[in-house]
Amino acid sequence: MSIALVLEQLLNGVQLGVMLFTMASGLTLVFGVMGLINLSHGSLYMMGAFICAYVAGITGSFWVGLLAGALGAGVMGAIIELVVIRRLYDRDHLDQVLATFALILIFSEGTSWIFGASPLWLDMPDLLGGSVSLPGGVTYPLYRLMIILVGILIAIGLYLLISRTRIGMRIRAGENDREMIGALGVNISALYTFVFAVGAVLAGLAGSLLGVLQSVQVGMGEPMLILAFVVIVIGGIGSIKGALVGALLVGVVDTMGRIFLPSLFSLILDNADATSVGSALASMLIYLLMAVVLAVKPKGLFPANA
Amino acid sequence: MRKLSRESWINSVLVLLLALAPLCASLLDEPYYVSLASRVVIIAMAAVGLNLALGFGGLISFGHAAFFGLGGYVAGVAAYHAFDGSYFIGGIPGSDQMPVIWLVAVLVAGLAAAFIGVISLRTQGVYFIMITLAFAQMIYYFAISFPTYGGEDGLSIYVRNSLFSLDTSDPLIFFGICFFSLMLSIFFTRRLMGSRFGAALTMARLNEVRLATSGVEPFPIRLTAFVLSAMITSGAGALFADLNGFVSPSMLSWHHSGELMVIVILGGVGRLFGPVAGAVVFVLLETFIGGFTQHWQFFLGLILLSVVLFANGGLIGLLAGRSRHD
Numbered sequence: 001m002s003i004a005l006v007l008e009q010l011l012n013g014v015q016l017g018v019m020l021f022t023m024a025s026g027l028t029l030v031f032g033v034m035g036l037i038n039l040s041h042g043s044l045y046m047m048g049a050f051i052c053a054y055v056a057g058i059t060g061s062f063w064v065g066l067l068a069g070a071l072g073a074g075v076m077g078a079i080i081e082l083v084v085i086r087r088l089y090d091r092d093h094l095d096q097v098l099a100t101f102a103l104i105l106i107f108s109e110g111t112s113w114i115f116g117a118s119p120l121w122l123d124m125p126d127l128l129g130g131s132v133s134l135p136g137g138v139t140y141p142l143y144r145l146m147i148i149l150v151g152i153l154i155a156i157g158l159y160l161l162i163s164r165t166r167i168g169m170r171i172r173a174g175e176n177d178r179e180m181i182g183a184l185g186v187n188i189s190a191l192y193t194f195v196f197a198v199g200a201v202l203a204g205l206a207g208s209l210l211g212v213l214q215s216v217q218v219g220m221g222e223p224m225l226i227l228a229f230v231v232i233v234i235g236g237i238g239s240i241k242g243a244l245v246g247a248l249l250v251g252v253v254d255t256m257g258r259i260f261l262p263s264l265f266s267l268i269l270d271n272a273d274a275t276s277v278g279s280a281l282a283s284m285l286i287y288l289l290m291a292v293v294l295a296v297k298p299k300g301l302f303p304a305n306a
Numbered sequence: 307m308r309k310l311s312r313e314s315w316i317n318s319v320l321v322l323l324l325a326l327a328p329l330c331a332s333l334l335d336e337p338y339y340v341s342l343a344s345r346v347v348i349i350a351m352a353a354v355g356l357n358l359a360l361g362f363g364g365l366i367s368f369g370h371a372a373f374f375g376l377g378g379y380v381a382g383v384a385a386y387h388a389f390d391g392s393y394f395i396g397g398i399p400g401s402d403q404m405p406v407i408w409l410v411a412v413l414v415a416g417l418a419a420a421f422i423g424v425i426s427l428r429t430q431g432v433y434f435i436m437i438t439l440a441f442a443q444m445i446y447y448f449a450i451s452f453p454t455y456g457g458e459d460g461l462s463i464y465v466r467n468s469l470f471s472l473d474t475s476d477p478l479i480f481f482g483i484c485f486f487s488l489m490l491s492i493f494f495t496r497r498l499m500g501s502r503f504g505a506a507l508t509m510a511r512l513n514e515v516r517l518a519t520s521g522v523e524p525f526p527i528r529l530t531a532f533v534l535s536a537m538i539t540s541g542a543g544a545l546f547a548d549l550n551g552f553v554s555p556s557m558l559s560w561h562h563s564g565e566l567m568v569i570v571i572l573g574g575v576g577r578l579f580g581p582v583a584g585a586v587v588f589v590l591l592e593t594f595i596g597g598f599t600q601h602w603q604f605f606l607g608l609i610l611l612s613v614v615l616f617a618n619g620g621l622i623g624l625l626a627g628r629s630r631h632d
Contacts, residue, residue: 226443
């Protein structure tokens with residue numbers, strides 16, 4: 001086992017982590033500001049990937065597809081916020097779970113109705129097809145490196161949006177006291193629609209970017225959604241900082257566990273057993289991580305509004 | 307004679323119809339409909355289990371498929387070892403006797419629920435929803451990555467497990483077993499909710515502080531309810547495996563947890579027979595809309611959305627009016 005392999009897997013973990021952050025930041029913002037638990041976030045991720053694959057297929061340009069995927073998911077998000085989600089803010093979490101579960105059914109079946117059951121493929125843009133040599137003897141695909149960069153830019157952009165702009169100020173105020181900012185003359189419904197759409201754009205972006213690395217198919221959003229839930233539970237629901245730390249933690253632990261646990265177990269068990277026990281444990285690792293974090297800190301690492 | 311309330315009337319009619327339908331189907335020589343009724347009854351029983359936690363205890367568990375699937379896997383694994391005479395880890399032999407399987411299923415699910423409950427019940431609200439979901443996913447991925455018991459492909463039960471000297475392969479007899487189990491679980495829930503424990507559980511849902519003030523600690527009450535709820539659901543899972551002759555990780559999937567919740571809500575949260583009404587409607591929708599189009603879940607989504615947005619209290623609530631504790 002060489003250092004290069006460890007470094008490469010570490011980068012893969014970070015790459016998964018930044019994409020998880022892109023998903024999770026939307027979820028956690030929507031929960032922090034509106035108090036809403038949104039299961040259909042994974043559907044917006046899927047819609048982004050589908051729109052991107054479709055538009056990229058027509059225009060032949062990945063970049064146009066990427067733009068369409070992100071914006072399309074954003075528009076979709078704004079529409080479902082206006083039609084369904086806004087009726088749920090005053091309801092209890094049970095109603096929110098059910099209504100957004102219903103949205104998942106509608107989106108998943110609707111998509112397979114329109115696009116058929118077979119997966120779509122998204123080609124990597126030629127510009128980013130190659131790989132680069134990094135210090136430490138690692139050759140790493142350029143595309144994955146670009147994903148990491150985009151993720152870092154999104155994190156910085158979100159930080160600036162929330163801490164340095166007027167609209168960010170309103171979002172923070174909304175997290176603290178929604179009646180009060182309404183009384184101060186802020187248009188709360190418009191603010192809520194905006195926050196939801198921002199989350200949707202980010203989900204659509206993540207879907208489009210990852211659509212290149214996996215196949216674009218119905219149900220692709222759900223594993224991502226559940227990972228994003230784990231992330232925000234670990235980080236503390238409602239906290240962007242928590243989402244970032246949680247996402248990187250989950251990304252790295254998951255990736256490293258899958259690669260190294262089976263070989264670790266082969267030191268004690270014979271080979272076939274080691275692989276199956278190792279991979280079974282590896283797939284449970286992040287949930288165990290979550291259980292440990294919660295056993296110590298029941299509200300996550302960075303509890304919001306604490 | 308005590309005058310029956312409207313809800314009791316509806317419940318009695320529901321149970322009577324549910325018992326009579328397979329009898330008629332059997333007389334008309336339509337074994338498919340008998341099996342369909344068994345499916346309704348088993349899913350109803352799983353939902354009765356969830357209703358104990360979700361409806362009566364206010365514990366929104368989004369991971370009950372885990373217990374349903376665990377029950378199923380106990381049945382599958384036991385039958386697998388009984389079939390080829392091999393041993394489970396530690397030299398435990400398999401079994402094809404339903405009572406043994408049920409006992410093990412209920413114990414396994416109870417232990418799992420105790421472990422999950424101890425950690426998850428430290429949290430509340432959205433955290434609880436997501437954590438139960440995450441634990442269920444953990445068990446799901448564990449089942450998928452374990453090749454001995456079929457991994458992603460699942461595990462077949464070649465011969466339906468047996469119960470004393472009954473011919474369990476007869477659809478009507480198997481329906482009888484399932485129906486009896488369902489009635490038993492409803493009876494158990496009823497007695498439980500009528501007891502001192504039930505009063506404490508209701509209070510834990512309505513006002514935790516008041517319960518604590520009256521000298522009862524909420525945590526053990528909730529944990530017990532969660533464990534009992536998981537046990538009932540796992541019993542249903544074991545029956546479900548026997549009904550299909552097949553267990554697969556899809557029994558553990560979070561879609562299934564969602565469907566169980568949908569059934570409880572569709573029928574009416576915290577009503578004794580709500581899960582039964584919900585299961586009847588759910589399976590009928592699945593069968594009949596599913597007969598027209600393979601995209602039946604699209605319509606399920608629309609129906610569910612309108613029920614959540616416009617009809618609080620579910621079907622029993624719509625028919626029988628609001629319950630006392632709304």
